[in-house]
Amino acid sequence: MARSNSSRKTDNIAAARRPQVRLPPLVPYDGGGLEPDGDYDGVRFDGVDLADESGPGARFMDCALDGCAIDRTELVRARFIDSVLTGVRGVGTDLAGASLRDVEVVDARLGGVQLHGAVLERVLVRGGKIDYLNLRKARLKDVVFEGCVLSEPDFGDAQLVRVEFRDCVLKRADFSSVRMESVDLRTVAELDIARGVERLAGAVISPAQLMELAPAFAAQIGVRVEA
Numbered sequence: 001m002a003r004s005n006s007s008r009k010t011d012n013i014a015a016a017r018r019p020q021v022r023l024p025p026l027v028p029y030d031g032g033g034l035e036p037d038g039d040y041d042g043v044r045f046d047g048v049d050l051a052d053e054s055g056p057g058a059r060f061m062d063c064a065l066d067g068c069a070i071d072r073t074e075l076v077r078a079r080f081i082d083s084v085l086t087g088v089r090g091v092g093t094d095l096a097g098a099s100l101r102d103v104e105v106v107d108a109r110l111g112g113v114q115l116h117g118a119v120l121e122r123v124l125v126r127g128g129k130i131d132y133l134n135l136r137k138a139r140l141k142d143v144v145f146e147g148c149v150l151s152e153p154d155f156g157d158a159q160l161v162r163v164e165f166r167d168c169v170l171k172r173a174d175f176s177s178v179r180m181e182s183v184d185l186r187t188v189a190e191l192d193i194a195r196g197v198e199r200l201a202g203a204v205i206s207p208a209q210l211m212e213l214a215p216a217f218a219a220q221i222g223v224r225v226e227a
Helices: 207-220
Strands: 039-041 043-046 059-061 064-066 079-086 089-091 099-111 119-131 139-146 149-151 159-166 169-174 179-187 190-195
Touching: 190 207
Parallel strands: 039 059, 043 064, 059 079, 064 079, 079 099, 089 099, 099 119, 119 139, 119 149, 139 159, 149 169, 159 179, 169 190
Antiparallel strands: none
C-alpha cells in the first residue's frame, strides 16, 4: 500500500507529493482475459498480451504490469490504485474517465492514449515516450512527469494542481483553457507550446524559458518586437 510524502514547498511553489508504492507478494495473472468491472487485487501481469482486451470499470489494486502490450485495450473508467506499470507498450489504449491513484508508470512506450476526463492523483510517469496523450478535461493533482518525452500532449481544459515536469521533453503541447496551480516547468529540457501559452498563469518557468517564450507572449498581447 502506498504512503505519500507530505506536501513541501520549493522556492515558494508547492511540490507534488510522489507515490511510494510498496507491493505485497503478488499472484500471477491467470490469463483468463479482462472482464468488465473485474476486480484484480495483488496480481502480477508479466509480459501479458492484453491487446484488444476489454475491461471497462475494472479495478487494479496492488498490481504490477510488466512489459505488457495494451494496444487498443479498453479500460474506460478503470481504477488503478497502488500499482506499478513498467515497460507497458501500445497504441490506442482507452482509459477515458479512468482513475489513477498512487501509481508509477515507468519506461512506457505508448501512442494515442485516451485519458480524457481521467483523474490522476499521486502519479509518477518516469522515462519512456508517450505520443498524442489525450488528457483533455482531466484532473491532475500531485503528478510528476520525469525524464520522459511527451509528443503533442493535449491538456485542453484540464486542471493541474501541483504538477511537475522534471527533465522531460514537451513537444507541441496544447494547454488550451487549462487551469494551473503550482505547476513547475523550470527543468523541462525542451518546452514547445503549440497552443495555450496565455494559460500559463499558475505555472513557474525559468528565466531562460521566459526568453524563449517571449515572442509567443508578445504575440498573444498584440505587441510587435522590431529592432
